[in-house]
Amino acid sequence: MASSTLDESVINFLKSHAPNDAFAETDPIKASQALFPTATYTDAEKTEISQWVITSSHLASASEDAAKSAERLSTLNTHLSSRTTLLGGKPSVADVALYQKIAPMVSKWSAEEKTGEQGYHHIVRHVDFVQNSPIFGLKLDNKVPVELDKVVFKIKPIDAKAEKERKKKEKEAAAANAAATGAATPTTLSNDQPPEGGKKSKKEKVKDAAQAAGEAIASTATGKASGPPDGAPTKKKEKKEKQPKAPKAAPVEKPLSPALIDLRVGHILKATTHPNADSLYVSTIACGDPPGTDNTSEYEGQVVRTVCSGLNGLIPLAEMQNRKIVAVCNLKPVTMRGIKSCAMVLAASPRIAEGDDPHKGPVELVDPPQDAPAGARVFFEGWEGEPEAVLNPKKKVWEMIQPGFLTTEGLEAGFDVGAVPQLAEGGKSGVAKLKTEGGVCLVKSLKGGTIR
Structure with a gap:
């Protein structure tokens, strides 16, 4: 060290x-x-x-x-x-x-x-x-x-994954170049011997190496790097009869349902303001992931996710510290102003009339039962099922289901089937409560609001 x-x-x-x-x-x-x-x-x-x-x-x-x-x-x-x-x-x-x-x-x-x-x-x-x-x-x-x-010149945020891939390719190219240079030596690519009684000059050695390297590359390109001399009879390899590949079973597509969304109890261990965006908080949240899970890290001995949320100015930072929330854990991670966000915090707000600012308050976080541990499954009553590992953005599952998320007159978080036409056509109706095994998820005061 x-x-x-x-x-x-x-x-x-x-x-x-x-x-x-x-x-x-x-x-x-x-x-x-x-x-x-x-x-x-x-x-x-x-x-x-x-x-x-x-x-x-x-x-x-x-x-x-x-x-x-x-x-x-x-x-x-x-x-x-x-x-x-x-x-x-x-x-x-x-x-x-x-x-x-x-x-x-x-x-x-x-x-x-x-x-x-x-x-x-x-x-x-x-x-x-x-x-x-x-x-x-x-x-x-x-x-x-x-x-x-x-700011004189606005730069694009660097994609850490792309930067890592670029450096990897640079190393591979450098290694390949070094290997090619190392192979192109007079002793390995040329059988020419220096004139009797004297040594070749450095210039001659370099010339011989370049010529030998060129010949080696040319012979490889034409298939003459090794093997019998030109004109010698060759024995053709017998072709093995290809066995037909068994067709892959098509993945079974699960029917549209709010159960496809991975909702869990999250515990915010800390939250700070985003260094590059005034409207964002950056929270460190334990969501019950096992060690080694993709898009997680370790904080104070716990496996955590980093989550960006547009709540700065809507919820005091003090209220974001050391508290339980409900998190959506299977949306595809997105990079928000340079920081990768690996989940989403559910919050309630009033329904927005056409033409209103969609980001105006008030906003309240959805509260799970306080004794529910981080990682506990959160589900809509009557819609139990196994969530997708990661929601496919192309299928727009979240976009179709989210309009049904609401708060009731009793301040309960719920799901209105009638707000999702694709599900209402199946004959189901009514409002299902959002709950854990230990109780229903609530909001402080927003009745008849939307949750997103």
Whole structure:
């Protein structure tokens, strides 16, 4: 593990601006744990914290030449392009150390340097996140000015999956090129011997290698890399009679039903504001997933999903902390302003008249029974069944079923069959209550509302 210590300027910064006694620790790992008591770090993350503390000191070094400094800033900007913090999504003292070193520099940048086409957009976003996020809780009198309405060049958010695939292809291409170069050597591709009594010059060896490589490639392309000489009789391989493949059984398509939607009790462990979108919250929610489930991570020893919800300004952030909700868990994940959202939180609102703003309040979260554990199945009475693993977006199951979600006069969450024509034609009618095995899901006060 890389070893490092926090320098005096970072310690003084923590003492003046951090919310606790993290300044008492010079070791960056211990300082991180003091600053973020609920966070846990793997050995790899501890190494990364130490490395970033060292890197941040270089970034602010007056002895760095301009070219080296620009290279470091470019590397940092690329690193932050798909991450909220230096570790990805987990805060550490390295983020604070980086802020302390780089904020004075960023405050002097021109608008073009901050958000121009070749600007350091992601560094600026990270600086703004650290100085304003309640996660860090820094008490700052002077903050770096970040004017969101004066962005010179708007960049598209980086798709982390596409970026990973691009790097993979680059590595494969480099490996293939190295293999080809390594194969094209005089000893492996040419049987020519140097003239008797002397050695070939370096120029001749390179020429021979290139010629031999060309011959090897050409012979491979024409099928003459190995085998009998031209004109020799060859024995044809007997063709094996192909056996007809058994036809694949067509998957049985389940009939349209609200049971296809994977509704579960979720426990919000924490919620923060989205760093790149004023209307979004980012919540860390335990939904009862087993370890290793796709699109999950670990937080405080629990398997969790990251969920973006457009509730900022409609529900106070304090009401999003440490509470039970109902989550839709089998919608296809979507990336919302750079953060992948892997579920949806159900909330009730009044029915919208034509022409009204669909995002106006009031809004209330759907409350499951408080003793229901995270991951408990939530279902509509009379519509029990096994949900789909992932809803196919092309089949529009959610879009067809959701109009039936409502709140009753008794403040119960329910499903009105009559609001879904495809189901009403089957002869079913009435309102089914949304419930767990332990009771019915409710809302605080919104009667006759819609749930989405």
